[in-house]
Amino acid sequence: MxxxxxxxxxxxxxxxxxxxxxxxxxxxxxxxxxxxxxxxxxxxxxxxxxxxxxxxxxxxxxxxxxxxxxxxxxxxxxxxxxxxxxxxxxxxxxxxxxxxxxxxxxxxxxxxxxxxxxxxxxxxxxxxxxxxxxxxxxxxxxxxxxxxxxxxxxxxxxxxxxxxxxxxxxxxxxxxxxxxxxxxxxxxxxxxxxxxxxxxxxxxxxxxxxxxxxxxxxxxxxxxxxxxxxxxxxxxxxxxxxxAKPAPKAEGQAAASAPAAAPAADAAVTPGTAAAWTVDKAGSSIQFTGTHAGKAFTGQFEQWDAQVWFDPADLAGSKAVVTIQTGSAKTGDATQEGSLPGAEWFDTGTYPTARFQATAFKALGGNRYEATGTLRIKATTVPVVLPFTFDEASGTATVAGRLELDRTALNMGMASDAGGDWVSKAIGVEIRVKAERAG
Known part of the structure; x- marks a missing residue:
């Protein structure tokens, strides 16, 4: 045996x-x-x-x-x-x-x-x-x-x-x-x-x-x-x-979020009377910055489209509309990139795009200007003011601007982090645009 x-x-x-x-x-x-x-x-x-x-x-x-x-x-x-x-x-x-x-x-x-x-x-x-x-x-x-x-x-x-x-x-x-x-x-x-x-x-x-x-x-x-x-x-x-089963929630604690409403269609864009520009995507970027768990991060949107009509001599006829594919947000951190499309952040399944529309422009002196408009993320639309610089040489324009957003006002991450303990409430957005005069 x-x-x-x-x-x-x-x-x-x-x-x-x-x-x-x-x-x-x-x-x-x-x-x-x-x-x-x-x-x-x-x-x-x-x-x-x-x-x-x-x-x-x-x-x-x-x-x-x-x-x-x-x-x-x-x-x-x-x-x-x-x-x-x-x-x-x-x-x-x-x-x-x-x-x-x-x-x-x-x-x-x-x-x-x-x-x-x-x-x-x-x-x-x-x-x-x-x-x-x-x-x-x-x-x-x-x-x-x-x-x-x-x-x-x-x-x-x-x-x-x-x-x-x-x-x-x-x-x-x-x-x-x-x-x-x-x-x-x-x-x-x-x-x-x-x-x-x-x-x-x-x-x-x-x-x-x-x-x-x-x-x-x-x-x-x-x-x-x-x-x-x-x-x-x-x-x-x-x-x-x-x-380890917890006791029932006390009265006043957060309730389950209501299902998201279907997004309304964006209105068609009426061209401005100012000069039209064709944006060079390779030479342009839309970046965002903030802190996560005490560490600074920088991300950018890889897919977006812009329609721009702008002329320093015709600010009343200037206009800009930018549509961003929010699912294209990249930060270099796989966990962050996996979380951003979620329902409490960009909710890309329901709202695949964000939209910025500038409807009024103001000269601030020299090459400095200011665009006033609205920003829609998910179902929330907030007024925004974007200060920027505009320089043109031989029909090529370079634009640089920065603004700061309050993510809580945009209903971003409010279930997990309404107090900003993990992700900073203030999110910086920086744009750099290179464009050619159309026609």
């Missing part, structure tokens, strides 16, 4: 299994202190910017663990593993296999509860909405779970508290399992000297295998081992998830 088992079972795990084991182990060990630190640091203004970046890394590593765990389970089911030493007592064999099952369950449950939490768009630290997109190491976006993301605000709040409660206590479950796992490995290596640790560390000797290998458990025992391990994780997650 022993000879047959030795033939069927390898002396060590395969190279793929060993690599997956250590990569996941290192990632999991890094995640625990990272999670503890950022949970406190995210609420402190001085460490908020760094905590935000750590939070994005934490999410990315979590998804890496999830993907590698699925791969590891598939590999485990399709490749034989070393048998346990024959000298191990029955209860030790049961505990060893149950612990392995618990590890697999935990490595699935931890990232899945984290995924559920970020999908709610709710911050338990402040108990307020906080819609933040998820990207994998800034390379590509990871969608939120739709059955959570599109739930009511009350449901998302409850799920957020339950998911975070389970997630944090599962981290403690991971610590318990790691201590048990490491302790058992050291016992086998230095007390039993049976070579179990060499299964996962190839450079170690095999040890004393004079007692042969443990017999394979019956199917009933095998299922009991798996259920015991999975039950350990499920009980922790469910128990603390339910315990």
């Amino acid at each position: 022993i000879a047959r088992l030795r033939t069927e079972r390898p002396n060590r795990y395969s190279a793929v299994a060993i690599a997956l084991h250590w990569v996941i182990a290192i990632a999991l060990l890094a995640m625990i202190p990272m999670g503890w630190w950022m949970s406190d640091a995210i609420a402190e203004p001085g460490s908020q910017a760094l905590a935000y970046r750590v939070f994005q890394i934490h999410k990315s590593i979590g998804f890496l663990i999830l993907a590698l765990t699925v791969l590891r389970i598939v590999w485990r089911l399709t490749h034989p593993v070393p048998a346990l030493p024959g000298a191990m007592k029955g209860w030790e064999q049961f505990a060893a296999r149950a612990t392995h099952a618990a590890f697999y369950a935990l490595m699935l449950a931890l990232p899945l509860t984290g995924w559920a939490y970020v999908s709610t768009g709710w911050a338990v630290v402040t108990d307020t909405p906080l819609a933040v997109a998820t990207s994998w190491f800034g390379l590509f976006a990871i969608p939120h779970l739709p059955f959570i993301e599109h739930a009511s605000e009350a449901a998302r709040r409850t799920i957020a508290w339950m998911a975070m409660g389970a997630h944090s206590k599962l981290a403690w479950g991971a610590i318990i399992l790691i201590v048990l796992h490491v302790g058992a490995a050291l016992k086998h290596q230095f007390l039993d000297r049976d070579g179990v640790l060499s299964h996962m560390i190839p450079m170690l000797p095999h040890g004393d295998d004079s007692h042969g290998v443990a017999p394979e458990p019956t199917p009933a025992v095998r299922w009991a081992e798996r259920l015991a391990g999975v039950a350990f994780v499920v009980v922790i997650g469910v128990a603390f998830g339910l315990a």
Whole structure:
């Protein structure tokens, strides 16, 4: 029997299994202190910017663990593993296999509860909405779970508290399992000297295998081992998830936002009587600036169109209309770029464009002018004044202007950050235009 088992079972795990084991182990060990630190640091203004970046890394590593765990389970089911030493007592064999099952369950449950939490768009630290997109190491976006993301605000709040409660206590479950796992490995290596640790560390000797290998458990025992391990994780997650359920909101707290109304069509543009200009897109830009989590950012819109009629000698007949594709906003930060199209920011699904229309111009002396008009973002239209400079040489004009907007007046980010704790209320907009006289 022993000879047959030795033939069927390898002396060590395969190279793929060993690599997956250590990569996941290192990632999991890094995640625990990272999670503890950022949970406190995210609420402190001085460490908020760094905590935000750590939070994005934490999410990315979590998804890496999830993907590698699925791969590891598939590999485990399709490749034989070393048998346990024959000298191990029955209860030790049961505990060893149950612990392995618990590890697999935990490595699935931890990232899945984290995924559920970020999908709610709710911050338990402040108990307020906080819609933040998820990207994998800034390379590509990871969608939120739709059955959570599109739930009511009350449901998302409850799920957020339950998911975070389970997630944090599962981290403690991971610590318990790691201590048990490491302790058992050291016992086998230095007390039993049976070579179990060499299964996962190839450079170690095999040890004393004079007692042969443990017999394979019956199917009933095998299922009991798996259920015991999975039950350990499920009980922790469910128990603390339910315990973390928040009390109902107090009267006066924010209610769920009403569905957005369909945008009205913009009126057709009537040309001005002043000279028409053709904008050189390659030589022009519309940029925006502000701060996010205490760190300055600069972005720009990559797609926009402008119709301009302007003449310093015919300011009454001058006019400008700029239409911006808000979904083209880029900041160089994948998480920001994933969040901006959301419903509480630009809501690009309902309102794909923003529109600036200048209807009156005023000379300020020299090459300085001022355009008065309106800016529409989503369903909100506000009056704006844009000071700018205008210089022309040989039929080519260069224009530079800057204004400051209050995003709260434009209903931008009001569910997550009405107070400007994360994103500055003041957003600077800077335009640089190069244009040629038409005709």
